[in-house]
Structure formats: structure tokens, C-alpha cells
Amino acid sequence: MKNDRYKKARGGWSRILDIRCEKCEEHIAFYQKDGPGPLKRMYLDRMSEHPSDSEKLACSNCNETLGTKIIYKKEDRPAYRLFVGSVTKKITKAAGI
Ligand SMILES: [Zn+2]
Incomplete structure (x- = not known):
């Protein structure tokens, strides 16, 4: 679990999501989602x-193509922008600060 300025900027809390392909349910990655809101992009460092x-x-x-690489300009941070409905997300672990 990473604890850095990006996390702080999103309220200082995170959870770990199990990201899977919507189509075939193949495991893609575990992802640390910082703060509230829907998952629209996945930062590579997470x-x-x-x-x-x-x-x-x-x-x-x-x-299946799930997303395309972008640079999130506000933070100059590489990420994959997810296509709508391309992946499923399951919370595996809740974590505080
Ligand atoms: Zn698949």
C-alpha cells in the first residue's frame, strides 16, 4: 500500500481492488484506488x-483491449484510461490511513 502525495491529495485513504476482464474474468491486476469516486483511469504506479x-x-x-495509456496532465502521471464496462472491480481489502 502506497502512502504518498497522490494519496493525500485524494483524502488519505485507499482500498485494493481486484481488477478483472469484464469479458472473460481473467485477473488483470490489483489496484490501489485512492479516495472516493468511480474508477476511470488506473495509474501505473498503483x-x-x-x-x-x-x-x-x-x-x-x-x-480484449481494456484501456489506453494517457498522461494525466494535472499530475504528469502515466495512467490507463479504462473503456466503459471493460473491467470488473472487486474490493479485496479496506485500508485506512
Ligand atoms: Zn479477457
């Missing part, structure tokens, strides 16, 4: 695993 230089986030099982 993903347990990711294809390091890939411009696309794709399912390793069914090859």
Missing part, C-alpha cells in the same frame, strides 16, 4: 502488475 511500455492495456487471456 497497479500490482502492468505491461511496462504498452500503449494499450489488454487482457492476456482474451486479448
Whole structure:
């Protein structure tokens, strides 16, 4: 669990999500979601695993494209913007500050 300025900027609390492909339910990554609100993008530094230089986030099982790489300008931070309905999220662990 990372505890840094990004987390502080989002209220200082996080949870770990189990991210899966919507289509085939293949596990994609664990993701630390900071603060409230829907998951629209996944920051690379919050993903347990990711294809390091890939411009696309794709399912390793069914090859479905789940999102595309962006730089979140406000923080100059690389992320994958998720396509609507491309992944399922399940909370695995609640965590405080
Ligand atoms: Zn899949």
C-alpha cells in the first residue's frame, strides 16, 4: 500500500481492488484506488502488475483491449484510461490511513 502525495491529495485513504476482464474474468491486476469516486483511469504506479511500455492495456487471456495509456496532465502521471464496462472491480481489502 502506497502512502504518498497522490494519496493525500485524494483524502488519505485507499482500498485494493481486484481488477478483472469484464469479458472473460481473467485477473488483470490489483489496484490501489485512492479516495472516493468511480474508477476511470488506473495509474501505473498503483497497479500490482502492468505491461511496462504498452500503449494499450489488454487482457492476456482474451486479448480484449481494456484501456489506453494517457498522461494525466494535472499530475504528469502515466495512467490507463479504462473503456466503459471493460473491467470488473472487486474490493479485496479496506485500508485506512
Ligand atoms: Zn479477457
